[in-house]
Amino acid sequence: MEENTLARVLHSVAKRMRADFEQSQQFNHSLSAGESRELIANGFLDHQLPGHIEAICGAEIATAAGKVSPQCDIVLADRCTPPLTHRQGYRIVPSECVYGVKTPSWETGAPF
Missing domain, CATH: 1.10.287 (Helix Hairpins)
Incomplete structure (x- = not known):
């Protein structure tokens, strides 16, 4: 075979x-x-990943309602995501632009 x-x-x-x-x-x-x-x-x-998605190391996810996630190890986001904050490789990403999240291993439950 x-x-x-x-x-x-x-x-x-x-x-x-x-x-x-x-x-x-x-x-x-x-x-x-x-x-x-x-x-x-x-x-x-x-x-x-497909060309329109990027993997971001070290980010937080912010919602339109003002909630912010804890630190996420890896965030899969649309490459067209506006750069809200980008300091020393750390970013804040709007939740509407997120495809997936890998939270720290000590984190449990939903990212926020």
Whole structure:
């Protein structure tokens, strides 16, 4: 039986990401390791997402009603999102422009 090409490709991508994650375990400081892993995931997503979506590391999501989420590790947002705030790589993103969110591992429930 012929092996599934898509399965082989996905397996090789997962293997490469796993190796990058394992390498990030060499950091003594857990925050540095976490940030490194976010960048690895963000880099992967940047190459896999459709062109109109970007992966943003470190952001908060704001609603029109004035609610603001806690810090989100990765936010998938429309590339046409207006730059409300963009300081040292950290952004505030309008909720209407968000496709998906990865909150910190210690965060539970809805992002806000």
